[in-house]
Amino acid sequence: MSHAPYIAVEGPIGAGKTTLATMLAEAWGYPLVKEIVEENPFLDKFYQDMDDWSFQLEMFFLCNRYKQLEDAVIPRLAAGQAIVSDYHIYKNLIFSERTLKGVKRDKYRHIYHVLTDDLPKPNVIVYIRASLDVLLERIAKRGRPFEDEMSTAYLQQLIEDYDTAMSQLAEREPDTIILPIDGDSVDFVADRGEFDKIVARVKECIR
Numbered sequence: 653m654s655h656a657p658y659i660a661v662e663g664p665i666g667a668g669k670t671t672l673a674t675m676l677a678e679a680w681g682y683p684l685v686k687e688i689v690e691e692n693p694f695l696d697k698f699y700q701d702m703d704d705w706s707f708q709l710e711m712f713f714l715c716n717r718y719k720q721l722e723d724a725v726i727p728r729l730a731a732g733q734a735i736v737s738d739y740h741i742y743k744n745l746i747f748s749e750r751t752l753k754g755v756k757r758d759k760y761r762h763i764y765h766v767l768t769d770d771l772p773k774p775n776v777i778v779y780i781r782a783s784l785d786v787l788l789e790r791i792a793k794r795g796r797p798f799e800d801e802m803s804t805a806y807l808q809q810l811i812e813d814y815d816t817a818m819s820q821l822a823e824r825e826p827d828t829i830i831l832p833i834d835g836d837s838v839d840f841v842a843d844r845g846e847f848d849k850i851v852a853r854v855k856e857c858i859r
């Protein structure tokens with residue numbers, strides 16, 4: 653392992669990333685880097701008109717995540733200390749390849765690589781996979797008003813994009829271990845035993 657433990661949780665919208673990342677960070681007493689949602693000025697506009705707002709939204713996410721890595725992740729790893737994150741920076745590319753088109757997609761892809769290629773990458777990604785029905789149920793239960801506008805087709809496409817992306821990532825970043833979790837059947841919230849099993853599996857990866 654080239655740096656202190658850097659553990660990321662990934663998965664499609666509503667899979668339970670923030671929930672699991674928070675539990676892991678608390679269990680180990682590590683700081684948590686969390687996605688910015690409430691202060692995002694473009695999310696509601698994006699869900700109302702994706703074609704019109706996707707570039708602004710993707711750039712906002714990219715700049716914010718870059719800043720979080722710069723401010724919170726890099727100094728911490730440089731000090732030899734572990735950290736948990738509820739995303740991997742690669743998710744910018746997963747979403748942008750789906751939401752952007754033509755010249756804007758090419759420009760975004762270029763900027764993405766310039767900004768992120770030399771950033772530290774997680775040692776482990778806990779990848780929560782879940783079916784469309786389960787994701788829809790969790791998104792509805794959480795009740796963010798702007799997500800009412802999200803189409804089922806978009807979410808289904810993201811489920812597939814995530815599977816493809818995780819296979820690509822396994823090739824691009826062979827030092828990162830990807831731990832898939834079946835979010836439909838493994839309820840790490842209600843069942844402490846299931847959470848403990850995840851903790852044990854992650855520990856194995858960062859020893």
Ligand SMILES: Nc1ncnc2c1ncn2[C@@H]1O[C@H](COP(=O)(O)OP(=O)(O)OP(=O)(O)O)[C@@H](O)[C@H]1O
Binds near residue numbers: 663840841842
């Ligand atoms: N294993 C679980 N069982 C039941 N409910 C869960 C589980 N995991 C998460 N939830 C609930 O599902 C909702 C979505 O979870 P969470 O916000 O952690 O997802 P997320 O993947 O971080 O979402 P986003 O992609 O939007 O950032 C929340 O209301 C959370 O309490």
Ligand SMILES: Nc1nc(=O)c2ncn([C@H]3C[C@H](O)[C@@H](CO)O3)c2[nH]1
Binds near residue numbers: 687709710743744751
């Ligand atoms: N288009 C797009 N690009 C991203 O990088 C991205 N990251 C998260 N999201 C959406 C999912 C949830 O609704 C909400 C909170 O995660 O924001 C994104 N949407």
